[in-house]
Amino acid sequence: MDPVTSRRWLRVLAFAAAALCTMVVTMTATARDTVVSAAFYQSVLDEESAYDRLYDQVLVDPKVSAVTRDLLAGLPVPEAVLTSNVKLVLPPETVRELTHEQIDAVVGYLNGDRDSLVLNVDLRPVLTNINDLAQIYFGDLVASVQNRAEPDFDAFSTDLSAALRDVVAGRAPATLPALPLSEEQAATAAERVLSTLPEQDRAALRDDIEVALADGDIATVLATVAPVAVSERTTDATARLRTLAGGNGWNLEKTLEASGNDLTALHRARAYTALGLGIVEIVAAALLVAALVVLWLTTSAAPGRRPMLLGWALAAGGLLTALVAVLVRVVSGGRVISPPGSWPPSLTRLVDDLQRTAVDDMVAAALYTALVPLIAGALLAGFGWALQVRPSLRTAAPYARVVAVGTCAVTLAGVVLVPLVASPSAARRCQGSVRLCDRPYDEVAYLTSHNAMSTTVDRFIGPLQDPAITTQLDDGVRALQLDTYRWEKPDEITARLTESDFSADQRTLIAGAVNKVNPPREGLWLCHAVCRAGAIQLVPELREIGDWMRDHPTDVLTLIVQDAITAEDTAKAFTQAGLSDLVYTPDPDPAEPWPTLGDMIDSGRRLVVFAEQADGPEAWYRNFYRYGMETPFAFRSPDEMSCVPHRGGTGKRLFLLNHFITADGGSRLDAGEVNTREYVLDRVDRCERERGRPVNFIAIDYTTIGDAGAAVDALNARRG
Incomplete structure (x- = not known):
């Protein structure tokens, strides 16, 4: 092959390499600030008001009620009390913290910091909150009942036992007995109350019950004793929650796999992201610089020819990035997982909206980043074209190298920095809301x-x-x-x-x-x-x-x-x-x-x-x-x-x-x-x-x- 032909093929390869490396740098920069950024996922949740929708739509969905009733059956607290106080059982801050833990797990897996993906939700805070709500509920049950004087200690003891049976059964007693008790009578009454409890729980409650009886505070006695007296019912009901979740921790990955979503796309993505997007980005940027240098050296020195060819290579890389981003959006349809038909409609809508928003935000970030080499390349090509068609501008030809180097440097910097601005990040929150930071x-x-x-x-x-x-x-x-x-x-x-x-x-x-x-x-x-x-x-x-x-x-x-x-x-x-x-x-x-x-x-x-x-x-x-x-x-x-x-x-x-x-x-x-x-x-x-x-x-x-x-x-x- 003669030198001219070899030079031409080398120029073609350098052009293709420059365009491909521009695309790789652009895509890796975008992925670094979206796919492997915890702040990105948090911003998507905020953008779709996911936490508000969980309480206002998902947990009140009629399709959820059958499952909820089965899980809550047997709890000493009525279903209506639990559902009306759902933010006590499952506080928003707990939901946010648990969600952030799963996000950190996904990002750590994609970054290669974790060898396996484990999405595990700790249910213990929720189970503890259910028990705490039971205590509050029994306190409510007896709080408004007025005391009634009893003529003697035996009558007092009989009525106290009857009141305890009512409360344990979930009924508010008609009245609560009242009688000034001596220390001996308070101790005797405490023994009768404690005898209704499991033996292992009596010692821990004895002092509280004796003090409350000495104070005449029967409501506190009942509110303290009732949750323990029904602990077996509570244990049975919370056991159903543990059985559903597979223990105190709920493995979400297994749940998704059981529904036909094995997160294959996520595991495939890790094969690339775990290598280190930063390293790939640096190598691609170095190869891009090398390709541009080769392209400059193998191109004719005719006025405007070199900057025009470099500009077209950068613009081609930007255009190629935009095409890939649009293709990803079309092929994926904005979905990574497909919610099964058994999911309630409200949960399906929430998951679909979150997926669509995440994909759309990633595509938008990629498109904004692709504009940098596209516009910079077009300007550089335009500069070269102007040198060719306007002889009066050829006095600027000696500066073409400076313009080309400057444009390429600005392009690389822009490709790295634009995703930081274009991709959404976790919004600043004041008073728990993204809306209130600027509010007086x-x-x-x-x-x-x-x-x-x-x-x-x-x-x-x-x-x-x-x-x-x-x-x-x-x-x-x-x-x-x-x-x-x-x-x-x-x-x-x-x-x-x-x-x-x-x-x-x-x-x-x-x-x-x-x-x-x-x-x-x-x-x-x-x-x-x-x-x-x-x-x-x-x-x-x-x-x-x-x-x-x-x-x-x-x-x-x-x-x-x-x-x-x-x-x-x-x-x-x-x-x-x-x-x-x-x-x-x-x-x-x-x-x-x-x-x-x-x-x-x-x-x-x-x-x-x-x-x-x-x-x-x-x-x-x-x-x-x-x-x-x-x-x-x-x-x-x-x-x-x-x-x-x-x-x-x-x-x-x-x-x-x-x-x-x-x-x-x-x-x-x-x-x-x-x-x-x-x-x-x-x-x-x-x-x-x-x-x-x-x-x-x-x-x-x-x-x-x-x-x-x-x-x-x-x-x-x-x-x-």
Whole structure:
């Protein structure tokens, strides 16, 4: 073969190699920022609102109900209680964390960091939550039953046994017995109650039951005993969940294989991705440079000829990338797995939408990246063509090499960097939402726990919440109403009880405990009106709140303190709890705009603290009613709920909606009505029209009842 022919063939091979290497660099750069990027998959889930759809569509799909009923059959908690509190059994944060674990497993497998693909969901948190909900349920079952005095201990014991049988059977007893017990009688009654439990569980519960009996707190006795008494039923039902999943862990890969989806495409992809996309990208880029150099050296030196040929090679590579990306989309149809017909329609739609969005986003990223060599190549070819047809431009011919080198360098850099911009990544989240980072603090709605410290789990008399404070935060509460006190002296009890919202029976119970089982204690406390009705230490609880906030760095939290201690004592408690670096200082002028949640999170100052009485002296500790207004709070029935101005007057930037019923204490039954999503939204709409400001704090009793959290989510979504 003569030298001219050899040169021509070498030029053809260099052109083809340049085009192919351009495609490889483009595709590997795209794959690096999509296929093997955990942030990409997380962004797809957010783009399709997957977590919201799980609760709002999949778990309420009629096609799921048959399976759900079979799995839940035998649990001591009624199906309606589980399904209405599904976010307690399966919290959104737990779902997100478990999903991210599976994403990390897939990405690790594709990257070659893991030898095998194991998609395993740990069911233990869910099973634990079911047991916890059982405790709350039994507490609810007996909470509203009024005490009835018994004439003697034998009658008391008989009625206590009958009440326990009712609760274990899932029925609320008509009444609960009441009788002041001596220590000996309390011990005897405790033995009778414990005899109904499995022997291995008695020792752990003995002290709690004896103390509750000595306090006359029969409701707590039953709520403590009932879940253990029905543990065999709970064990049988949760065993069905374990059987379905194959143990405490649910292997999703085996489930998919059983449905005919063996993830073959994923395993095939790993054969390439596990080699290291970065290495392939570097080698392809080096070969591209070499091919372009050969193409330049084997091409005629005629004006414009070399840059034009290099431009066409780059453009051909970009065009080839675009064709491959479109072909992948057409052939795959936007699917990697095919949901079987046995899946409920809502789950099939969700999986199909996620697959389609993922494939479309990958194709879009590839097309955007392909534009870089296509446009750069077209410009370089155009430059060469101009040198050929315009003799007046040939004075620029000596610079053709500089232009060609510069264009190729920019093309390589663009191909590497464009996927970072073109491919979606996990969106920034504030307050758990991608929508709220740019929203001012005073335009956001917050689920607010009224008397957050008064909980069933902390053994308060007449509790207004069930879970502990940090559990409330886990469940979506983002504002806490807390009451700070010093332990009352005996002569202060009568006055405090008279002013409290306790029922007559509760007041009698508390008064009887004075200096007997609840002597005064030093220090600062979180109490509900009277510390003898229940108390938790202020500083340790604040420290736990701070730990929670540090574990959740993208959340803003508000405390509204009903302060019966001095502002100086409050400031000292916050310092001792280590919260000084978290507290946010509002503008001294309440009329000034608030920053966005994103700005507060970026600053690290994301704990807003208001007082009902104090105003300073610390700059971060401001009086709520200078900045905010509220509705009345002493509603005795849902029909009484109004939007009329109360403390704080009108026209303030912050708006507190007191949304709970107080009728001789909190009302669980009314909470079931007023805490529904529709009821909350209707009242918010009415009050916003009447008061001319968006509602910020929706304060409710019993945050685990109803779905006020969904109402808050809906408000924040539509305000965007």
